Amino acid sequence: MIQGHCECNRITYEADCEILDFSHCHCSQCRRLHGAAYATFAAVETDKFRYLSGEEDIKIYSSSDNHERVFCGNCGSNILVSLEDYPEILYLSMGAINGNPTHPEAYHIFVGSKAPWHEINDGSVQYDENPPEL
Ligand SMILES: [Zn+2]
Ligand SMILES: [Zn+2]
Known part of the structure; x- marks a missing residue:
């Protein structure tokens, strides 16, 4: 079970499935929305995700x-991203997820527009934009 919450704890959620993509x-x-060098996303099945509290605070x-x-x-915590073209999947902000649930190997996307002050040195696969399968 994947669980997470925003910083103020009003929004809490869970997803009863594996992380499909990381x-x-x-x-x-x-970068701008997360105020960070990059944002990490854990993809889950939309129909396995549910809010436990705080839906009225969602923007x-x-x-x-x-x-x-x-x-x-x-x-202001980033909770998730949904893509119109892939309604069956939600991309949860990993930074708001509790603990370290099992996840597939990470890869980097949109490396072509990465912050010039940030260096990627973890050896994971890098794509200039989206990975080929998207
Ligand atoms: Zn909050
Ligand atoms: Zn992005």
């Missing part, structure tokens, strides 16, 4: 036509 996104939107920002960013309207 990526570090270096795109400028993720949604559309960072592009087909990307919806869900965040806490009280504390």
Whole structure:
């Protein structure tokens, strides 16, 4: 069981499934929205995900036509990203997930737009933009 919550604890959630995909996104939107060198996402099945509390505090920002960013309207924590083209999958912000649930090997995406002050040196696979299968 994957569980997580925002910083102020109003929004809590769980997903009763494995992490399907595990990526570090270096795109400028993720960097800015997460206030970080990159954002790490754990993909889960949409129909296995549910909010346990705080749905009334959810705010949604559309960072592009087909990307919806869900965040806490009280504390600003990034909760998840949903992509219009892949409604069956939700990309949970790994930083808000409790503990260290089992996950596939990480890879880096949008490395072509990574922060110039950040160096990737973990040896994981890197893609300039999305991986070929997306
Ligand atoms: Zn919050
Ligand atoms: Zn991104």
